[in-house]
Every structure is written in structure tokens, then in C-alpha cells.
Amino acid sequence: MSRRRGIMSEQLKNEVAKELGFYDTVQREGWGGIKSRDAGNMVKRAVQMAEENLQDSNRS
Template sequence: MSRRRRTMSMQFKEQLAKDLGFYDVVKQGGWGSITSKEAGNMVKRAVEIAQQHLAQQSMNQQK
């Protein structure tokens, strides 16, 4: 089974890093330089945003 890659666009990842306050680390050292905690926070925030979008779509369809 192949592994999926790039489920998030680079622009979205950069925006998440900016919002979470570690984009400067990414700019200086690349994505490999962030901590696992920062990566986890980024994924957590991405999931939150996805859930908000799904809830909003669901509400729009019910109208």
C-alpha cells in the first residue's frame, strides 16, 4: 500500500505555521526543523479547521 503525500497544500501548511508562531523556524531550517509538538499542533489545528468546514457545509445543506 502506498503512502499518501501532501494532503495539505504548502500554502496551508505555511499559514498554519504562521498562525501557530513557528514559521520563522520553518523558513530558517525547513520543515524538518520543527519539533514533534509543533507538528502535532499543526495537525490538530488542521483537523479543527476541517471539522469547522464540514459543520458549516452540513448547516448550509440543511437550509
């Protein structure tokens, strides 16, 4: 079975992890080392960013 390609780029994931304060864990342990709560907060923030970008593009 092939692995599904991620929706978020590595750059975006790193940016959000830095913003939320657990990027050091990602550097030490990889993405598998973060808490499920952190992963959920990361997705929540990414959705929020996407919604903000969509609103900005609709205003233009």
C-alpha cells in the same frame, strides 16, 4: 519506493505555522526543523479547521 504525496497543501501548512507561531523556523530550517510537538499541534489545528469547514458546509 515513491514518496507519498502530502495531504495538506503548502499554503495550508504555511498558514497554520504562521498561526501557531513557528513559521520563522520553517523559513530558516525547513519543515524538518520544527519540533515534533509543533508538528502535532499543526495537525491538530488542521483537523479542527476541517471539522469547522464541514460543520459550516452542513449548515448551508
